[in-house]
Amino acid sequence: MNKQNFINLLLLFITNVILINSLSSQAITRENIKDSLINKMPSFSIYKDNYIITGIPTNNSPTNNNADIKYQVSFKQLLFRKAFQHNSYLFLTYSQKAFWDVYRESKPFDEINFNPSLGFGKPIFNKDNHFKGYLIFMIEHESNGRDSIYSRSWNNISLNYITKIGHKTEVNLKGWVPFLYKEDNPDLIEYIGIGELKVTHQFIPKKLIFDITVRKGLSKDWKGAIQAQILYNPFKKSNQYLVLEWFNGYAESLINYSDHVSMIRLGIIVKSNYLLK
Numbered sequence: 001m002n003k004q005n006f007i008n009l010l011l012l013f014i015t016n017v018i019l020i021n022s023l024s025s026q027a028i029t030r031e032n033i034k035d036s037l038i039n040k041m042p043s044f045s046i047y048k049d050n051y052i053i054t055g056i057p058t059n060n061s062p063t064n065n066n067a068d069i070k071y072q073v074s075f076k077q078l079l080f081r082k083a084f085q086h087n088s089y090l091f092l093t094y095s096q097k098a099f100w101d102v103y104r105e106s107k108p109f110d111e112i113n114f115n116p117s118l119g120f121g122k123p124i125f126n127k128d129n130h131f132k133g134y135l136i137f138m139i140e141h142e143s144n145g146r147d148s149i150y151s152r153s154w155n156n157i158s159l160n161y162i163t164k165i166g167h168k169t170e171v172n173l174k175g176w177v178p179f180l181y182k183e184d185n186p187d188l189i190e191y192i193g194i195g196e197l198k199v200t201h202q203f204i205p206k207k208l209i210f211d212i213t214v215r216k217g218l219s220k221d222w223k224g225a226i227q228a229q230i231l232y233n234p235f236k237k238s239n240q241y242l243v244l245e246w247f248n249g250y251a252e253s254l255i256n257y258s259d260h261v262s263m264i265r266l267g268i269i270v271k272s273n274y275l276l277k
Contacts (some may be wrong), residue, residue: 055265225249
């Protein structure tokens with residue numbers, strides 16, 4: 001099976017999950033969202049998942065030079081909670097993703113990517129005032145903080161729609177318009193494309209979760225990426241999970257965005273969910 005057929009089957013699976021779970025979806029009202037998700041939203045919180053995971057390549061023989069640790073720190077600061085109409089809010093985010101060659105003798109950091117952003121979030125309701133999802137508009141910058149031939153950076157304006165389908169499935173569709181990137185990496189969009197689809201499904205609520213993200217580059221051949229995760233929570237009341245992650249594709253890091261990567265990693269993740277509470 002080639003990669004394009006795999007993607008087609010994957011999208012068919014995601015569509016079936018969405019349709020099945022739609023049958024059991026429960027209406028959430030405007031007042032529910034205002035009381036539980038807007039007014040009680042913490043000013044400082046997790047944004048993307050925070051994790052530390054380690055692993056080896058699946059397309060090459062593992063060595064001390066190609067095994068690594070990947071970790072991410074990400075948070076959100078709410079700026080204004082009630083400054084806008086219709087329960088909308090303004091926030092800042094900062095995410096930092098690092099690739100640490102800890103198994104090499106000198107233990108160098110291969111790459112660190114910095115990703116600050118300014119976002120505007122708004123809950124979406126239907127004509128019956130039932131909650132449908134979140135719409136998030138963002139201005140983002142991402143770079144590796146280097147100069148000369150090692151400099152990698154890009155900027156984008158993105159629109160992100162997050163919705164809960166049924167009781168156990170969250171769908172996150174994000175599209176972006178890139179700008180000010182051609183000087184450092186003129187062909188970057190061929191590898192990262194202009195959007196991604198993420199689906200999170202709870203097989204056992206707050207205990208066993210499957211998470212998959214698909215991104216397709218704009219090149220004629222396959223230049224996208226797939227990231228799949230299985231998460232298990234061994235604790236009774238916690239958002240900390242054990243995670244097994246597989247990444248296959250391009251642009252996992254900025255410095256080597258044009259290199260194909262296939263890595264399997266295991267570690268700990270602090271899960272951030274907008275809707276799967």
